[in-house]
Amino acid sequence: MTYAVRPRPRKVAGPRRGEVDRLGAVNEDPDIRPIDLLDPVQEPAARDWIEVHAAVQRELFGDRGSAWTLEEIRGFHRSPTGRRFALAAWSADRIVGALEVRMPTTDNLDLALVWLSVHPDHRKRGLGAALLREGESIAAAHGRGTLMGETEWAEGDTDEAEAFAARHGYAIGQTMIRSAMRLPADRAHLEALARSDDDYAVESFVDHIPEEWLDDRAVLQQRMSTDAPLDDLALEEEAWDAERVRESFARALESGRRFVESAARHLPTGRLVAFTTIAVSAGSPDLGYQQDTLVLREHRGHGLGLRLKAANALRVMDELPQVTSVRTWNAASNAHMLAVNRRLGYAVEGYSREWQKQTRGNE
Ligand SMILES: CC(C)(COP(=O)(O)OP(=O)(O)OC[C@H]1O[C@@H](n2cnc3c(N)ncnc32)[C@H](O)[C@@H]1OP(=O)(O)O)[C@@H](O)C(=O)NCCC(=O)NCCS
Known part of the structure; x- marks a missing residue:
């Protein structure tokens, strides 16, 4: 699957607006589009995309979040050792959901890593499920059969995304301690x-x-x-x-x-x-x-x-x-x-x- 450099809005196939899909989510007919993080014309959107990931880090860890800069992400997208696709979920003229799919190309050729964030103010509307579905179809189109994703939580909190991951068929592969x-x-x-x-x-x-x-x-x-x-x-x-x-x-x-x-x-x-x-x-x-x-x-x-x-x-x-x-x-x-x-x-x-x-x- 290749994405055009200046993609037009594209609707995601799925249940019609207002219908309840098989995961129990009411479909909001999400507006999900690919975004080219290397395209200078798309830079404002690219910064908003990164900001959604940063907002999730602030929600989880306050001022002790872990944030990538756009320059770092662009470096990864230029790397010859993997292919990366980015998708953004829009609400009106704002990006409120961000997904990256990374597929190594020199080893681990069955693997696709998904990095998914939905802005805290736009949860429980099916955006996470819709983005994940799109990410999984990109992985499938590249012949990747092993999907991985990460959730995080602060000491004293619980893993809020656990139910989401489990509901979408993901199993725990490893638990990490942050210190x-x-x-x-x-x-x-x-x-x-x-x-x-x-x-x-x-x-x-x-x-x-x-x-x-x-x-x-x-x-x-x-x-x-x-x-x-x-x-x-x-x-x-x-x-x-x-x-x-x-x-x-x-x-x-x-x-x-x-x-x-x-x-x-x-x-x-x-x-x-x-x-x-x-x-x-x-x-x-x-x-x-x-x-x-x-x-x-x-x-x-x-x-x-x-x-x-x-x-x-x-x-x-x-x-x-x-x-x-x-x-x-x-x-x-x-x-x-x-x-x-x-x-x-x-x-x-x-x-x-x-x-x-x-x-x-x-x-
Ligand atoms: C996990 C995350 C991506 C989910 O985003 P989201 O947009 O809220 O996802 P959805 O709306 O598709 O689904 C979330 C829940 O809302 C429910 N839901 C969906 N639409 C709903 C609606 N209209 N009304 C009520 N509930 C709804 C879903 O059934 C789902 O329930 P579950 O958590 O028990 O599975 C988001 O919480 C997030 O960004 N978390 C931090 C980052 C993270 O952990 N990402 C990795 C995920 S593997």
């Missing part, structure tokens, strides 16, 4: 955790990954896709090479992201065997996102995860002193990483769930 560490943290404590006198040396970079790291980083990134707990998620190993690592850092930097990364070099072999990354978005310069952390299996048990994370936090304090907290998500089943995080001072803020639906056999 945060305040910065600056106790420097002496971090320095004690980061100290070492063994076969490993910690190296780090800010923003620009050294060329000579690329091959080892590709191996580590590929392992990351299988070695972090996947619980019930039907994810396959990702395919990484030096060029993909280079391209993904370059694209993210171009979109305004900054990076602080530390890695452990195994001195006897000269190889990088562990890494951890914190990214900072131009949209929230005081917030670090703790991204991947991995120690190769054969180098576990030396405390490298804790040491690297402590060293990287120190580097963030030195290089990006405007960062006042670092946010991370870990599988609830990932006891080792959660224990490391507790020692660093991370505190639980909320939860998220990855939902999945297999459509093969239902066709």
